[in-house]
Amino acid sequence: MQPLLKLTNITRSYGAIQALRGANFEIMPGEVIGLVGENGAGKSTMVKIISGFDSGFKGEYVLNGEALHFSSPIQAERAGIAVAQQELSLIKTMSVAENIFLAGDKVPTFATMRSLGRMAKPFLEEVGLGHIDPRIATERLSVGEQHLIEVARLLAHDPQLLILDEPTAALGESDSIRILDMVNRLSARGKSIVYVSHRMDEIFKISNRIIVLRDGESQEPRQAADLDVNSLVELMLGRELNNMFPVRTPITKTGEPMMKVENLWPDRFLERISFDIYPGEILGLAGQLGSGTGDILSAIAGMTKTRDGNLVFKGHNFLPKTPKEAIDAGIAYCSEDRKHDGLFLGRPISDNLSSTALGKLSTWGIRSDAKEKAMVSENAVKFTVDSSRLAQEAGVLSGGNQQKVALAKWLAIEPDIILVNEPTRGVDVGARAEIYQKLRELADGGAAIVVASTDIQEITNLPDRVITVYRGIQIGEIALEDMTAATILKEITDPFDETGLLEGELA
Amino acid sequence: MSHVLTQEKPNIVQRLVRDHSPLVIVLVLVFMAICIIGAATAPNFLTIFNFKTIIRDAAIVGIMAIGLTFVTLSGNFFLLSMKETAALSIIAFATCMAAGYGFPISFLVTMGIATAAGAIQGLLIGLGGNPIVVTLGAAGLFFGIGSWWSDNLVVSFRRPHGAEWLGTGSTFGLPNITIAFVIIAIVAEFVLRKTSFGRQVYLIGANRAAGRATGHENFAMAIKVCIIASICSAFVAVAFSAQVSSAHVNYFSSSFGSSGDMTIMVIATVMVGGNSIMGGYGSTLRSSLGAIFISTIDNMMVLHGFNSGPRVLAVGLMIVFSIMVFALVRRGSRAEE
Numbered sequence: 001m002q003p004l005l006k007l008t009n010i011t012r013s014y015g016a017i018q019a020l021r022g023a024n025f026e027i028m029p030g031e032v033i034g035l036v037g038e039n040g041a042g043k044s045t046m047v048k049i050i051s052g053f054d055s056g057f058k059g060e061y062v063l064n065g066e067a068l069h070f071s072s073p074i075q076a077e078r079a080g081i082a083v084a085q086q087e088l089s090l091i092k093t094m095s096v097a098e099n100i101f102l103a104g105d106k107v108p109t110f111a112t113m114r115s116l117g118r119m120a121k122p123f124l125e126e127v128g129l130g131h132i133d134p135r136i137a138t139e140r141l142s143v144g145e146q147h148l149i150e151v152a153r154l155l156a157h158d159p160q161l162l163i164l165d166e167p168t169a170a171l172g173e174s175d176s177i178r179i180l181d182m183v184n185r186l187s188a189r190g191k192s193i194v195y196v197s198h199r200m201d202e203i204f205k206i207s208n209r210i211i212v213l214r215d216g217e218s219q220e221p222r223q224a225a226d227l228d229v230n231s232l233v234e235l236m237l238g239r240e241l242n243n244m245f246p247v248r249t250p251i252t253k254t255g256e257p258m259m260k261v262e263n264l265w266p267d268r269f270l271e272r273i274s275f276d277i278y279p280g281e282i283l284g285l286a287g288q289l290g291s292g293t294g295d296i297l298s299a300i301a302g303m304t305k306t307r308d309g310n311l312v313f314k315g316h317n318f319l320p321k322t323p324k325e326a327i328d329a330g331i332a333y334c335s336e337d338r339k340h341d342g343l344f345l346g347r348p349i350s351d352n353l354s355s356t357a358l359g360k361l362s363t364w365g366i367r368s369d370a371k372e373k374a375m376v377s378e379n380a381v382k383f384t385v386d387s388s389r390l391a392q393e394a395g396v397l398s399g400g401n402q403q404k405v406a407l408a409k410w411l412a413i414e415p416d417i418i419l420v421n422e423p424t425r426g427v428d429v430g431a432r433a434e435i436y437q438k439l440r441e442l443a444d445g446g447a448a449i450v451v452a453s454t455d456i457q458e459i460t461n462l463p464d465r466v467i468t469v470y471r472g473i474q475i476g477e478i479a480l481e482d483m484t485a486a487t488i489l490k491e492i493t494d495p496f497d498e499t500g501l502l503e504g505e506l507a
Numbered sequence: 508m509s510h511v512l513t514q515e516k517p518n519i520v521q522r523l524v525r526d527h528s529p530l531v532i533v534l535v536l537v538f539m540a541i542c543i544i545g546a547a548t549a550p551n552f553l554t555i556f557n558f559k560t561i562i563r564d565a566a567i568v569g570i571m572a573i574g575l576t577f578v579t580l581s582g583n584f585f586l587l588s589m590k591e592t593a594a595l596s597i598i599a600f601a602t603c604m605a606a607g608y609g610f611p612i613s614f615l616v617t618m619g620i621a622t623a624a625g626a627i628q629g630l631l632i633g634l635g636g637n638p639i640v641v642t643l644g645a646a647g648l649f650f651g652i653g654s655w656w657s658d659n660l661v662v663s664f665r666r667p668h669g670a671e672w673l674g675t676g677s678t679f680g681l682p683n684i685t686i687a688f689v690i691i692a693i694v695a696e697f698v699l700r701k702t703s704f705g706r707q708v709y710l711i712g713a714n715r716a717a718g719r720a721t722g723h724e725n726f727a728m729a730i731k732v733c734i735i736a737s738i739c740s741a742f743v744a745v746a747f748s749a750q751v752s753s754a755h756v757n758y759f760s761s762s763f764g765s766s767g768d769m770t771i772m773v774i775a776t777v778m779v780g781g782n783s784i785m786g787g788y789g790s791t792l793r794s795s796l797g798a799i800f801i802s803t804i805d806n807m808m809v810l811h812g813f814n815s816g817p818r819v820l821a822v823g824l825m826i827v828f829s830i831m832v833f834a835l836v837r838r839g840s841r842a843e844e
Contacts, residue, residue, distance in 0.1 A: 351710065354706075355706075356721045365703055366701055
């Protein structure tokens with residue numbers, strides 16, 4: 001059989017950086033290809049080239065046996081290639097049907113909301129959203145559903161090849177399952193799908209073949225059935241990853257807690273929550289997307305207001321009203337969205353690393369460059385950020401390195417409590433292991449670390465203790481010896497035995 | 508050996524060609540050609556006296572632009588009330604001088620009023636008000652007060668007075684207002700580069716949400732930068748009033764024969780310097796150079812006998828030009844994966 005799309009010997013460089021060097025890619029009709037690689041391996045560049053966003057490459061591009069070279073994404077779209085970007089491109093205030101037909105193809109000049117809705121219905125059914133009224137505003141749907149709408153919009157062009165670029169990166173477990181179901185349904189109908197993801201479990205669940213990119217070079221496509229997680233990671237890194245997660249030793253909770261959270265009542269929570277945080281531990285807050293785990297962290301950090309509650313920190317009652325108060329007390333906080341409020345992307349890395357401790361570096365308001373340089377390079381080294389790149393803008397770093405900088409900036413205040421929401425979202429495997437290792441070292445150094453995560457692998461293997469949260473309700477606490485993916489999943493998805501939804505998953 | 512050296516270190520022309528798009532290079536070359544031809548053919552352009560005039564003319568707009576740069580860099584956009592703050596200040600200063608309070612008291616009263624004017628705007632912006640709306644409103648307020656206070660008449664005070672040293676005085680052959688411009692430019696640049704306040708300006712401007720998360724609230728910042736901008740406005744008003752020994756609320760409006768409206772000129776200066784309109788990138792040095800640049804072109808056109816219409820047009824072209832060039836240069840410098 002002839003491949004639907006075949007790229008041979010693709011080379012692309014940006015200035016001095018070679019993003020792709022002689023990479024190959026191919027996909028058969030109706031096939032699901034998993035495209036994997038570390039950040040910076042060239043996945044995004046490959047996707048851009050396939051979808052016509054990047055025309056400045058060298059190499060052979062053959063679609064349906066015809067050699068092509070698209071100069072714009074519109075041409076690629078007309079040729080039947082559609083790409084769902086990581087960032088949604090929906091107009092949230094408009095209705096679902098309007099979004100699906102945003103490009104305007106096949107829509108009559110005069111259309112009513114009702115006729116648009118009728119036209120949208122089949123596409124919605126195809127992505128598993130047949131129950132949704134196409135006339136409601138898109139912003140009223142969950143983020144997962146919005147991702148599905150984005151795909152429905154692409155299906156309206158009737159593409160042969162669909163590229164999904166990390167569709168589940170921002171989704172919780174049950175929304176991710178819907179995406180995977182949809183991929184299976186579409187490939188059964190003969191569509192070819194390129195699935196880009198950092199999540200190993202998904203890649204194995206849905207791919208027929210897997211193409212690994214490493215440093216801009218491609219490996220031979222391999223049957224997914226012939227690989228397992230370890231061998232795939234080895235292919236991605238070019239070396240063996242012995243232990244992604246640092247070893248845990250059961251911690252005996254001695255002495256006073258570092259912080260007592262008493263009757264805290266953040267937004268999104270149905271009732272007050274209370275728990276203790278001990279020095280030297282990594283405490284995990286497990287919950288699905290939208291469960292509210294992140295709101296606990298942002299409330300403790302003074303980023304968002306709480307309706308009520310109290311923190312006992314170092315023996316004092318204390319509830320920060322602004323982030324500054326929390327920082328002055330020694331509480332560090334990283335949100336789940338580093339581009340929004342974790343980093344100054346347009347500023348040099350060194351400015352980012354010193355941003356939390358300007359007061360420390362200054363006498364009478366005048367900053368000491370020598371002190372800043374010393375502190376910044378010390379902290380960069382601690383988080384394995386390349387200290388020769390400190391003068392570069394943080395925005396040029398890969399996702400993994402950006403996350404390291406976002407975390408490393410807190411070393412400057414020597415925090416007692418470090419709150420991290422989604423410590424490794426959009427971070428490649430190698431940087432992930434380094435971040436876990438560093439968090440463990442900080443805990444061993446006496447800090448208390450609280451991690452909120454929707455990544456089930458991470459929340460099962462990183463923390464010493466897990467508190468589970470389900471839709472704004474604190475469910476329970478799981479100790480190290482009971483910590484398995486199954487027990488955590490049960491408590492964060494169906495704690496009250498309401499459905500048999502996950503029985504198949506757990507079996 | 509020499510062959511290896513040239514490969515390792517490309518000369519400046521090779522570097523320029525490599526790092527910048529042809530469009531940028533052509534634009535800059537065309538522009539430089541126009542300037543050189545203009546300078547060579549303008550009578551009396553290349554004289555020491557004329558250069559002094561250029562810097563002197565740049566000082567008035569330049570000082571205000573330096574103040575406004577703090578606002579822009581901190582991500583709080585622009586104050587559309589620069590001209591009206593100056594109008595209120597000049598009336599306050601001249602009224603105090605005319606009443607015989609002397610320079611120090613009149614100066615302090617004016618600065619006090621400007622501080623209050625800046626603080627009010629900063630407070631409203633810091634609380635989340637849109638800078639355009641807030642400062643448009645404030646502009647009307649200040650102009651109205653100034654106009655009412657002076658009955659819309661010229662307020663004049665007699666020479667000799669205690670402010671002449673600032674208005675018309677000079678030191679070592681340089682006008683004192685020029686010296687003040689240079690000092691303010693140096694102090695402002697020092698504050699931005701070397702103080703923790705200056706760093707906060709950049710950080711909040713680059714990403715307000717991240718600024719808040721790292722303990723730098725825009726609330727306090729908005730108040731501080733608005734006060735700085737207002738004080739710079741008031742200082743210019745005082746110097747101007749000291750020069751002409753009088754005041755009128757329309758001295759900084761386009762109807763008063765200057766080439767263009769003062770607020771627009773100040774914003775143009777900040778833009779021509781290449782400061783990012785979104786904040787976080789730029790410097791007061793850029794604004795100072797922008798002021799001198801505009802003043803140079805203006806001067807050249809005056810010497811060539813153009814009247815104010817073409818000169819305002821030239822300022823507009825300079826803004827468009829600099830936005831294009833800086834945007835192209837910034838885009839070219841980023842290699843994204």
